Amino acid sequence: xxxxxxxxxxxxxxxxxxxxxxxxxxxxHEILEKNGGAKDLAFVGLRTRGVSLAHRLAAKxxxxxxxxxxxxTLDITLYRDDLGMRGTPVIRGTDIPFSIKDKTVIxxxxxxxxxxxxxxxxxxxIDLGRPTAIQLACLIDRGHRELPIRxxxxxxxxxxxxxxxxxxxxxxxxxxxxxxxxxxEEA
Amino acid sequence: xxxxxxxxxxxxxxxxxxxTLMVDTAASLQEIASRDIKKVPAxxxxxxxxxxxxxxxxxxxxxxxxxxxxxxxVVNFSSSGSSSSKGESFIDTAKNIxxxxxxxxxxxxxxxxxxxxxxxxxxxxxxxxxxxxxEHPTQALLDLLTIREKKGHFEGLHVAIVGDIAHSRVAxxxxxxxxxxxxxxxxxxxxxxIPPFVQELGAKVxxxxxxxxxxxxxxxxxxxxxxxxFWGLTLDKLARHARPDVLIMHPGPVNRGIELSPEVADGPxxxxxxxxxxxxxxxxxxxxxxxxxxxxxxx
Numbered sequence: 001x002x003x004x005x006x007x008x009x010x011x012x013x014x015x016x017x018x019x020x021x022x023x024x025x026x027x028x029h030e031i032l033e034k035n036g037g038a039k040d041l042a043f044v045g046l047r048t049r050g051v052s053l054a055h056r057l058a059a060k061x062x063x064x065x066x067x068x069x070x071x072x073t074l075d076i077t078l079y080r081d082d083l084g085m086r087g088t089p090v091i092r093g094t095d096i097p098f099s100i101k102d103k104t105v106i107x108x109x110x111x112x113x114x115x116x117x118x119x120x121x122x123x124x125x126i127d128l129g130r131p132t133a134i135q136l137a138c139l140i141d142r143g144h145r146e147l148p149i150r151x152x153x154x155x156x157x158x159x160x161x162x163x164x165x166x167x168x169x170x171x172x173x174x175x176x177x178x179x180x181x182x183x184x185e186e187a
Numbered sequence: 188x189x190x191x192x193x194x195x196x197x198x199x200x201x202x203x204x205x206x207t208l209m210v211d212t213a214a215s216l217q218e219i220a221s222r223d224i225k226k227v228p229a230x231x232x233x234x235x236x237x238x239x240x241x242x243x244x245x246x247x248x249x250x251x252x253x254x255x256x257x258x259x260x261v262v263n264f265s266s267s268g269s270s271s272s273k274g275e276s277f278i279d280t281a282k283n284i285x286x287x288x289x290x291x292x293x294x295x296x297x298x299x300x301x302x303x304x305x306x307x308x309x310x311x312x313x314x315x316x317x318x319x320x321x322e323h324p325t326q327a328l329l330d331l332l333t334i335r336e337k338k339g340h341f342e343g344l345h346v347a348i349v350g351d352i353a354h355s356r357v358a359x360x361x362x363x364x365x366x367x368x369x370x371x372x373x374x375x376x377x378x379x380x381i382p383p384f385v386q387e388l389g390a391k392v393x394x395x396x397x398x399x400x401x402x403x404x405x406x407x408x409x410x411x412x413x414x415x416x417f418w419g420l421t422l423d424k425l426a427r428h429a430r431p432d433v434l435i436m437h438p439g440p441v442n443r444g445i446e447l448s449p450e451v452a453d454g455p456x457x458x459x460x461x462x463x464x465x466x467x468x469x470x471x472x473x474x475x476x477x478x479x480x481x482x483x484x485x486x
Binding site for chain 1: 190208211212214215216218223224228229230257472475479480
């Protein structure tokens with residue numbers, strides 16, 4: 001049905017393992033600073049790598065503050081605005097085993113790009129309850145927003161061109177901690 | 188791989204990976220039933236028509252709920268009170284409904300092949316919700332989802348299907364689906380109602396079928412009382428012959444006291460109502476995969 005994805009080659013490394021870890025440590029501190037502590041905070045990670053990043057941020061906050069924050073998993077496939085344009089939807093499920101009512105939800109994603117995923121995620125979260133506030137943390141902000149959405153916490157701002165892609169590689173999925181810019185092999 | 192078919196007509200035509208995709212999708216959608224607000228916008232602007240030419244409670248209701256939870260517009264058609272009673276043919280009615288541009292038509296009909304006919308004639312996606320004694324694929328999918336949730340796996344399970352195999356579209360769909368996923372299926376029932384081979388049952392899952400009394404005109408069994416004595420499942424028979432971890436399933440509606448004694452139907456081994464709950468998730472998955480497939484606008 002769909003044509004095979006074009007092959008990509010690595011153009012530049014943006015973050016190595018140490019820099020990635022430092023960025024997450026800083027974000028964890030910023031979250032505590034902005035919210036005056038860890039009271040009534042909860043993490044919701046966007047499938048797939050946002051979930052791993054949310055768990056890492058929760059571990060860092062547990063280390064700094066001694067508070068164990070809940071971490072949920074959000075699948076936004078049912079809220080996409082392009083269903084039927086991208087081939088068969090693959091639903092992997094939402095799992096938020098705590099009430100988000102009266103919580104400040106920190107939404108975590110790996111790469112912030114057009115903002116459409118976050119728009120869908122906001123709708124999905126609000127369908128589950130009424131949080132006090134939703135804040136957005138992303139490891140990479142690569143620009144090119146198509147909606148009025150901005151992150152509260154950013155690991156690294158990364159100017160990119162639209163034809164490039166940003167690959168966040170995490171130990172849990174890819175066996176390494178690294179962020180790289182890739183470009184299509186055939187231009 | 189993804190879902191590429193326009194229609195869901197039978198379990199026979201699906202391969203193991205397509206069946207697994209359907210079951211996985213349904214499993215992921217079950218969470219919606221436990222929400223306060225049971226609605227997601229996935230099929231907003233899509234139209235689903237339930238075209239039912241046979242009586243149905245579970246299947247029609249669960250397709251309707253499934254469509255509504257996905258934000259589709261669901262329209263129910265039943266043959267009584269329609270132009271069918273003025274003599275309009277099935278295919279004419281279907282073409283008229285198709286002219287109103289639905290995305291998915293869910294069809295139940297007493298004739299085998301009714302869904303295949305619509306799939307050939309109409310541009311929209313067709314879901315077979317039971318055609319005569321042929322197939323009932325969404326029932327098989329919800330049976331598979333129930334079995335996997337209760338047993339954790341498919342491979343190597345032994346399933347006994349007991350009752351009127353000859354008239355059962357559920358049995359036919361279950362047998363195709365279960366065998367493709369590596370399960371062993373044994374059928375049992377009165378010789379007039381099955382292909383003639385019966386074995387001793389050591390099954391982990393027992394699927395009891397409804398004695399379809401509306402199709403029992405031709406003297407196929409001496410009496411329902413005799414059927415109940417020989418083929419009905421009672422606590423006593425379970426205690427003597429079944430494994431302690433057996434699952435008792437039934438596609439509904441149950442003839443209490445015929446194929447199942449009330450103590451078995453309501454007992455600890457019974458997962459009959461779990462099947463019904465999962466039916467909604469399965470039908471959400473089917474509607475989503477058909478209407479959400481690439482270019483899946485029915486045109």
